[in-house]
Amino acid sequence: MPEIEELSPATGPVSIRPPADEIDDDEDEDLDETLMERLWGLTEMFPDTVRTAAEVSAQCSVSLAKKFYSFSRAALWVGTTSFMILVLPVVFETERLQLEQQQLQQQRQILLGPNTGMSGGMPGMMPPAPGKM
Numbered sequence: 001m002p003e004i005e006e007l008s009p010a011t012g013p014v015s016i017r018p019p020a021d022e023i024d025d026d027e028d029e030d031l032d033e034t035l036m037e038r039l040w041g042l043t044e045m046f047p048d049t050v051r052t053a054a055e056v057s058a059q060c061s062v063s064l065a066k067k068f069y070s071f072s073r074a075a076l077w078v079g080t081t082s083f084m085i086l087v088l089p090v091v092f093e094t095e096r097l098q099l100e101q102q103q104l105q106q107q108r109q110i111l112l113g114p115n116t117g118m119s120g121g122m123p124g125m126m127p128p129a130p131g132k133m
Helices: 035-043 048-086 088-112 114-119
Strands: 004-008 012-017
Touching: 048 088
Parallel strands: none
Antiparallel strands: 004 012
């Protein structure tokens, strides 16, 4: 089996390793650890201060998200109920007044003729005679 020698410029051969195509892939198959164990092992490479800072940061983020969600629910409730109490009655009243005005205009048009509804003449006045203009 041929071997590759790594050379150092000053001292000569440093180490001998097998070629890349002959390296066993069985090393990964022999490990019997779960993903959680691997992740927990990765945390050991960071100092305790970094780990605690990350933990505190994550807890603060979750707490802030919960508080924001609670506030947005309360604000949405206050906004919608205020709109229903303060604005909707005004909208309904203006719609009712417009409907009454439209009905009066239709009555006037039926009683006085088709031209009076469009002319917008003064209420209570007779329309001009058809022959005199």
